[in-house]
Amino acid sequence: MPRIQLEEVEMRLSSIQCAICKTNTFGIDRRTLQSDGECRGVCLKCRYSFPVYTDMEFYVRTQPDIPYRLKEISCPNCQHRGVSLDFRITMSVRDAIYFVTCTACHTQFPERSSLEAFE
Numbered sequence: 001m002p003r004i005q006l007e008e009v010e011m012r013l014s015s016i017q018c019a020i021c022k023t024n025t026f027g028i029d030r031r032t033l034q035s036d037g038e039c040r041g042v043c044l045k046c047r048y049s050f051p052v053y054t055d056m057e058f059y060v061r062t063q064p065d066i067p068y069r070l071k072e073i074s075c076p077n078c079q080h081r082g083v084s085l086d087f088r089i090t091m092s093v094r095d096a097i098y099f100v101t102c103t104a105c106h107t108q109f110p111e112r113s114s115l116e117a118f119e
């Protein structure tokens, strides 16, 4: 599974809103990129930054319940249940978001993760 390109991460972040100023233009600060695929996303308007995790292969391997959760997520386009996880972010303490792709029609969409809400 090749790691997602940062350009694609930036593009797909525009489907969500900044936790602070509610705009949807983000960049990835490339200086923050670590060898484990973690980096910081930055709101281009208010400079709010948040962690972005791109190594989903490792994440899924270490979180055994994630594959089951991914099977339960339904696609807003075709209602198919089952997605693949591309990357995830933690927008705020209570707001973790998965960026997923429908395995049936390949629609890409963000999904709030209630699983991490209480960590």
Ligand SMILES: [Zn+2]
Pocket (backbone or CB within 6 Å): 018, 019, 020, 021, 022, 023, 043, 044, 045, 046, 047, 048
């Ligand atoms: Zn902002």
Ligand SMILES: [Zn+2]
Pocket (backbone or CB within 6 Å): 075, 076, 077, 078, 079, 080, 102, 103, 104, 105, 106, 107
């Ligand atoms: Zn679909």
